[in-house]
Amino acid sequence: MGVGIIDPTRSGATPAASRASDAPRPDSLHGLRVGLLENGKRNAAAVLDAVGAELSGRHGAEQLVPRTKHQFAMPLPDELVEELTGICDVVVIGVGDCGSCSASAVADGIRLENIGLPTAVICTDAFAQTSAAMAELQGDPEHPYLLTEHPIANLGAGSIAARAGDLADRVARRLTTARAAEVA
Amino acid sequence: MSEGAARATTDLDPVAARAVTEYLFEQGWTDGLPAVPATDDAVAEFLAHTSRDEDEIIARLPQLGREATVRDAATAAVMAGCRPEYLPVVLAVWDALALERSAQGGGWQSTSGPAPFVIVNGPIRHRLGINSTGGVLGPGFRPNATIPRAVGLTVRNSFGVVPHALEQATQGIPGRWTMLIGEDEEHSPWEPLSVDGGLAPGQDGVTAMLVRTSEFVDNRHFHAPEEVLRDFADTIARSGSWLFRHSAVALVMNPDHARIFTEAGMSKQDVREWLVAHAGRTEEHLAAVGKSLGHLPEGPFPPDHVHPVFADATPASLPIVVAGSRNAAMSMVVRVFSTWSGTAVPVETATM
Numbered sequence: 001m002g003v004g005i006i007d008p009t010r011s012g013a014t015p016a017a018s019r020a021s022d023a024p025r026p027d028s029l030h031g032l033r034v035g036l037l038e039n040g041k042r043n044a045a046a047v048l049d050a051v052g053a054e055l056s057g058r059h060g061a062e063q064l065v066p067r068t069k070h071q072f073a074m075p076l077p078d079e080l081v082e083e084l085t086g087i088c089d090v091v092v093i094g095v096g097d098c099g100s101c102s103a104s105a106v107a108d109g110i111r112l113e114n115i116g117l118p119t120a121v122i123c124t125d126a127f128a129q130t131s132a133a134m135a136e137l138q139g140d141p142e143h144p145y146l147l148t149e150h151p152i153a154n155l156g157a158g159s160i161a162a163r164a165g166d167l168a169d170r171v172a173r174r175l176t177t178a179r180a181a182e183v184a
Numbered sequence: 185m186s187e188g189a190a191r192a193t194t195d196l197d198p199v200a201a202r203a204v205t206e207y208l209f210e211q212g213w214t215d216g217l218p219a220v221p222a223t224d225d226a227v228a229e230f231l232a233h234t235s236r237d238e239d240e241i242i243a244r245l246p247q248l249g250r251e252a253t254v255r256d257a258a259t260a261a262v263m264a265g266c267r268p269e270y271l272p273v274v275l276a277v278w279d280a281l282a283l284e285r286s287a288q289g290g291g292w293q294s295t296s297g298p299a300p301f302v303i304v305n306g307p308i309r310h311r312l313g314i315n316s317t318g319g320v321l322g323p324g325f326r327p328n329a330t331i332p333r334a335v336g337l338t339v340r341n342s343f344g345v346v347p348h349a350l351e352q353a354t355q356g357i358p359g360r361w362t363m364l365i366g367e368d369e370e371h372s373p374w375e376p377l378s379v380d381g382g383l384a385p386g387q388d389g390v391t392a393m394l395v396r397t398s399e400f401v402d403n404r405h406f407h408a409p410e411e412v413l414r415d416f417a418d419t420i421a422r423s424g425s426w427l428f429r430h431s432a433v434a435l436v437m438n439p440d441h442a443r444i445f446t447e448a449g450m451s452k453q454d455v456r457e458w459l460v461a462h463a464g465r466t467e468e469h470l471a472a473v474g475k476s477l478g479h480l481p482e483g484p485f486p487p488d489h490v491h492p493v494f495a496d497a498t499p500a501s502l503p504i505v506v507a508g509s510r511n512a513a514m515s516m517v518v519r520v521f522s523t524w525s526g527t528a529v530p531v532e533t534a535t536m
Contacts, residue, residue: 006222008213008259008341073290074247099352100290104247130293133349137248
């Protein structure tokens with residue numbers, strides 16, 4: 001069956017992504033420069049700032065480097081990748097809370113990991129499916145993006161602080177623990 | 185049934201056809217409706233209607249690293265049920281979508297689940313049998329139904345944007361892959377949309393924008409054009425669709441509505457300017473539904489401050505196209521997802 005019927009998914013598909021892998025992890029965040037790459041979605045910067053404050057206060061991060069990704073659906077511009085590589089030791093990415101930006105956040109995380117920058121990607125749990133689909137597309141189907149409860153766009157300041165308190169420990173763990181050990 | 189048709193029917197193999205249909209479903213290659221199997225011969229028949237290189241990249245989704253060639257678009261057109269001579273329109277739709285920021289960004293993956301809304305102008309409407317009159321947004325006309333479906337199959341199969349995975353539509357919209365209309369130029373008092381979009385009058389042209397949904401304005405017992413305009417403005421300014429500071433809206437205007445505006449001496453631009461000046465909601469109204477715009481740099485605003493829907497009075501912000509039957513004066517407000525480029529693209533003239 002199927003002989004002579006064109007597979008419509010074949011010719012348009014680009015070659016399968018090579019197997020992606022994590023960057024080497026630091027032992028801790030002490031003295032490190034932490035990039036906070038927010039995607040411009042409502043409350044994303046507030047959540048990452050709050051996470052960053054926790055990483056400084058409780059995990060010893062030395063410097064916070066906030067940056068904005070202006071086109072949340074698109075791949076990171078090369079200049080921004082270059083800049084982050086130069087001025088950050090690790091990067092927190094988020095918050096993926098829409099159809100395109102969640103997938104894109106995962107793709108950004110995998111890209112930075114591939115060039116040696118440890119990342120923690122935060123998406124909301126309503127977008128687990130598309131985060132997983134993008135991870136698979138990028139050659140890292142087991143990519144451990146962090147899920148936080150949806151939604152975040154309408155959280156008030158108090159709720160954001162509470163959320164960040166919970167997230168910061170998971171972010172720190174993701175940034176400092178090798179994949180196999182993290183699963184264990 | 186004529187003798188010829190009877191003979192042809194006996195030559196067909198309905199059992200094999202059903203098996204092939206099931207096979208296409210099993211592969212996950214369709215949008216939930218039966219599709220036509222694409223073969224090299226069928227695709228070649230379609231490609232004969234364009235002079236474009238079959239390997240030309242016609243659609244891109246850089247965030248997924250996906251591309252579609254002219255040949256891929258032709259494969260989708262076969263599967264969607266297009267006739268071979270529709271291919272130049274399918275390709276023109278992709279040319280038009282390449283100008284749309286929303287389609288280049290996250291539109292196909294978006295929670296909004298937007299549809300490509302395609303408007304065709306020029307004599308090609310008659311050559312292909314594209315409906316522009318009664319039931320223009322409804323079913324029953326092959327090019328109207330299958331050309332946008334071909335776009336959807338490319339999104340699914342070439343881009344790999346599949347529901348419940350990379351496609352994250354919250355509820356989707358009815359008829360996502362069937363929104364193609366012709367403009368009823370013959371019953372429009374105004375220049376066609378393609379001319380607003382930069383093409384010459386009489387030139388075959390395609391306009392495409394991503395849209396969220398359509399809302400009817402049934403205003404058939406009007407006495408004065410202002411009544412109809414106020415009715416349009418009220419629907420346009422509905423708070424439920426309010427998401428950002430400004431939005432763009434397309435009007436599929438009934439020929440009878442266009443007629444009364446013309447009889448009142450209004451050009452299409454006059455109608456547009458009236459609606460841009462009158463479609464808005466007060467800060468109080470938006471705040472009451474939790475959509476205050478007070479966070480804007482110019483804010484906060486007094487309660488009676490009126491926020492206009494439209495950023496400006498250009499065709500890009502408020503495209504107006506005349507279509508539908510004049511048997512009852514109903515028009516349709518179509519919500520543009522993000523923006524429209526304001527540009528129409530030409531359709532390649534048939535090479536056969």
